[in-house]
Amino acid sequence: MSEIENIHVIWLPGQACTGCTVSLLNASHPNLLDLLTGFIPQAAGVTLDYHATIMLPWGDEALSAVNAAEKGELAPFVLVLEGAIPDESKAKETGGYWCVIGEDEEGNPITFNDRLDRLAKNAAAIVCAGTCASFGGIPSGKPNPTGAKGAMDYLGKDWKSSLGIPIINVPGCPAHGEHMAETLAYAVLAMRGFLPLPALDEHNRPLFLFEHTAHENCPRAGLFADGKNSHEFGEPYCMGTMGCKGPISHCDVPKRGFIEGVGGCPSMGSPCIGCTEPEFPDPPFSPFLSKAPASFFVYEKIRSFGGSADAVWCRIKDALIGRDL
Ligand code: SF4
Ligand code: SF4
Known part of the structure; x- marks a missing residue:
């Protein structure tokens, strides 16, 4: 094993519904317990x-790990x-806060943004869940x-x-x-030198998960090619x-399924809504x-020509963004 023996994880919630936590708890290959109990030895x-x-833990005891990480004492x-x-300056206009995690020694709220600013200086890696x-x-x-935004927009x-x-x-x-x-397992293995860093696409998504479209992974793609379309739910x-x-x-959810290989939006009869894309939920x-x-469907044809098809599509998509369908 490389020099890094112990790796800590700080999971920080901002403007979240906790759905991504529920989803993590439903992972099975590997599951959270596998990760925490060393199922993968490296x-x-x-x-x-x-x-x-x-x-x-709760209260001060719970926050002690976050405070230690901010001070560089958890590495x-x-x-x-x-x-x-969020943009806390907008909340300040009315004297409030959007997102707070604990208080300082004088009892003043510490915003999620302040926590993020301090933790980002010491983090060995940042992984965005959702x-x-x-x-x-x-x-x-x-x-x-x-004024909500993602981590790349906030930190650069x-x-x-x-x-x-x-x-x-x-x-x-x-x-x-x-x-x-x-x-997370990939990141830990990369930090220890067992694997190279995962290759990322232009939106910093791991290619091993996000290289292909839902359409490419969809079990109904053959029906699309044959021109057979559903017109009502259940078809x-x-x-x-x-x-x-x-x-x-x-x-890859249409192919992988959602829990234990079961589910996945188009494979189960629910249209894909594009929730993995930067523009979601807007047009x-x-x-x-x-x-x-x-x-939209021209993309599938353009891709079949190979070469710079993705670049061509990016330009088509850019032209469409912001326009109501
Ligand atoms: S990405 Fe979706 S499920 Fe996850 S926190 Fe945001 S709203 Fe909830
Ligand atoms: S259901 Fe959606 S993802 Fe599946 S083949 Fe049709 S358009 Fe493509």
Whole structure:
């Protein structure tokens, strides 16, 4: 084993609904217990030092790990963010706060943003659990009254940890539990030198999870190719006509399933709503159940030409963003 024996995890909630935590608890291969009990020997020695929802300590005792990490007394630690990051200056205008985690010695609230600022200076890695932390997600949907944003927008796209690791985004609403468990295990193995850092796409999503679209992974893709479309819920055909955004959403859930290999939006008869993408929940992903323009499906044709197809599509998508469907 490399020099890093123990790795701490601080799981910090911002503007979150805790759905990503529930999803992590449903992971099975590996599950959270596997990670914490050393099921993968090279990834053993991981402790979850702070998680507001599932930790046993409370009050000052619970926050002691966060305070220690802020002071550089808990190292190395992976900072997992769940939830978007608000603009506290907007809350200050009315004398309040959007998001607070504990108090200082004088009893003044400490905002989530202040915690993040201090922890980011010492973190060995930052992993964003879910679309809120990655890109702003639902709290940042128009008109975004709290000024919510994701970690890359808040800390800067070029932010790197003390170990030189960029922010790793694991989007999804919620993030898939096994996406999180696999990414955390991957990060631990990379920190110890057993693996290279995971390759990331242009939105800092691990390629091993997000390289392909939901459409490419969808068991109904053959029906799409045959022109067989569902027009009502419950029909077993392609749901492009019912608003499915699978062709422009990067996600392996239709193939992987959601819990124990079961579930996954289009495979179960629910149109993909694009929850892994930076623009979600705004257009071009909403309205969720409106038929997507035919141009969305042109992507599948362009890709078949190979080469710079992704770059061509990016330009098409950019032109569509912000336009109501
Ligand atoms: S990404 Fe979705 S499930 Fe996760 S905290 Fe945000 S709203 Fe909840
Ligand atoms: S459009 Fe949706 S339902 Fe149809 S094949 Fe693609 S991902 Fe599956």
